Amino acid sequence: MSALFSKPLSVLNVGIGSFADAIVKRGGAASSLEWAPPANGDRQAGMALARLVNDPKIEKANDEAAERYLAAQPQLEGIGIAREALPRMGERMILHAGPPIEWKRMCGPMRGAIVGAILYEGWATDAESARAMAEGGDIQFDPCHHHAAVGPMSGIISPSMPVWIVANPAHGNRAFSNLNEGLGKVLRFGANSPEVLERLRWMEKTLAPTLRAGLEFLKDLELKPLMAQALHMGDEVHNRNVAASSLLIKRLVPALLKSSASAAEAAAVIEFIAGNDHFFLNISMAACKAMLDAAQDVRGSSMVTAMARNGVEFGIRVSGLGERWFTAPAPVVNGLYFPAYTIKDAAPDLGDSAITETAGVGGFAMAAAPAIVKFVGGSSQDALANTLAMTHITLRRNGAFTLPALDFAGTPACIDARRVVDTGILPVINTGIAHKEPGIGQIGAGVTRAPLACFTQAVAALEASLP
């Protein structure tokens, strides 16, 4: 011991930093290793984790799930109407974002959007009776995710709405999403004024049929190469879709001009799409959903297959745990607010769009999109750091989605719930922020994190599910 202290000490301090402070104060040198106990010190979760980490069956199941995700080849198959395209869509059913939630617990924007959908469907003729109808139990509410669908923000899909159909022939599954309405007063932020309903009707009567006619000349557009190209053009295909939307237009326009659509219809449709840099978002989400649903239901797998928010709760699903949701309160996002708004105006985190992060893009691919920091905050170094941090909680790099700024490394993908609990590194999500009152719309954007509690519950459930 005295021999040890007679030499200069090389001290590595693990965990609580103040232990090293004492050494430094007395003139010594110490390096600090950032470390925290798994599951934030939750003993039960830590024990469950220890058993899962050492189980080769889980590694094998995760290999299977990850390979199914990597093998997915999402294609834009077409546009349908929700009532016909979604296999289990009910006649008086409205789908919403996030995990299940009943009317009385829903956030403002989601309620506003549901009132709008009821008016749009013609089930009621004024907002008051629409609200009464929603309250009275006449409408069946279901998460989009229960129908292989996803929707941004409140994520409302009602039976008459057009939906993108994305097929994944590699696994034989399909995924769906609604069509992007643009910014400003739009249903997904809870607006339901006549202009909003008018636009939804135009989308149903003109936009969708015109696009459908064009898509016949653009057979099964492969979405992974398009998303990959957009990642090389500064998009992360969640909150930045300007390149992907432009690339889509470049493919769509010649197809539209060959189709039966009239010049006036084609012009109106192209002008609508060209005016909305987020138009591709919903297609990106459906593509991500198609890739991840392929990885669902691998017994024993701890791979996360969905992260979604309903504006009250944040929920995740895990491949080996079927249709169960693991939820925690949705965080309010401390992001960049538009002028005149603050965090006090914000609804908690909302929307199915975190399916992009679940699939290794969005916040996970932020290194591809340094320009997005002007929108979500931080510096271009933070963008690189966020992507790199996600490598610690993921099973794979997705070689189909490469990141030029990281010398073409693949995006970190396939979140392992075990690693999230073990490291305490929480999945990063680039997100838009909705006003808590319906209809005001987007008031900011920011970078947020999935709550740890979702993952500790999932780890405990996975451990309990094993023989």
Next chain:
Amino acid sequence: MSALFSKPLSVLNVGIGSFADAIVKRGGAASSLEWAPPANGDRQAGMALARLVNDPKIEKANDEAAERYLAAQPQLEGIGIAREALPRMGERMILHAGPPIEWKRMCGPMRGAIVGAILYEGWATDAESARAMAEGGDIQFDPCHHHAAVGPMSGIISPSMPVWIVANPAHGNRAFSNLNEGLGKVLRFGANSPEVLERLRWMEKTLAPTLRAGLEFLKDLELKPLMAQALHMGDEVHNRNVAASSLLIKRLVPALLKSSASAAEAAAVIEFIAGNDHFFLNISMAACKAMLDAAQDVRGSSMVTAMARNGVEFGIRVSGLGERWFTAPAPVVNGLYFPAYTIKDAAPDLGDSAITETAGVGGFAMAAAPAIVKFVGGSSQDALANTLAMTHITLRRNGAFTLPALDFAGTPACIDARRVVDTGILPVINTGIAHKEPGIGQIGAGVTRAPLACFTQAVAALEASLP
């Protein structure tokens, strides 16, 4: 002295590294500062430089030139025919890239392109007699740059060719360029087969009039914001124009559909543009030319206003030195060659496209375009380093062209010939590589440097021009 050597030494070695080697060999430590004498040790150039560096009149002249460049607002005014649009275009004149050069010294691709232009104009009916005509002195050759014009690669503009017209109302000047033909067998690489001439005629008879009709509904498209947006989407608007071309299409299509163009013409034109990710290059070049011509002819200014290659010589022009060219042999580019080609097949550096680097984009904005390293070679770190190195030889940062990966710093712009000579840091250029035989086309791409000799000559001439 003995006191000095009795303590541990802190050695900073400036210049030749081997002096420090001796210290390190004997167990000492030395840091090396990279340094070389100005003008590579050329005493006369060094003396001229010393006088120029201390002259406040030059600083003032450079402020004026740089401010004119920064204030430029290039707009896409329209499409004309060279014979009508270029004020001094002769009836039997052919413009070419780079500094002046006579037929017998021209490189293979330029000769091939000139033969093609003679056939396209109908001045001769076969290649043999076209060549004889060019040799015989019947055709007047002039650099594009002498007509406020620029052209990529051989840069051939003949009287019947359509040209982009870019106006800069801030200074009252106009710049011109030809239209991009796409890749493969194209005139600018020296091809002159019937299919090449057929395409040129289609560009004259269909592409240009259709675009002209559309541009009437897209009045004076501002090019700086479009280029700035493309820089946020991974382009450097020289060798990568995929985002800028997509953004242009997004603006053009609604305009075309409103115009008098038939659906078939619009479809053919859009398909042609959508199939060529370099379509925007020529517009980018004309915009750069318009910005730099505004900075020309400021007496005493050492700001570089053009860098251009004719496939034999590399030439530069300097604001304070009028229409003079300062030339040196054009380098052969040691880049990434397409399969089956090597540096032995390459023509020396060719084309007016280095006008983009002169204007602070292209290689100077490589930090915006990490994906380009797959095309020109190197790593994403090299891309950042190239941009940063250019800050040492430029007068300004262009706040209109920001670089997300460098936390939105402006691109380094306004090359100061003095600083190039002083530091030995040579302007970086991203360039395509042409086969030395006419008509084979592009065989690679790479990163090259402007030759020092152009700048030492310019510095000497500037010194001589002062009272």
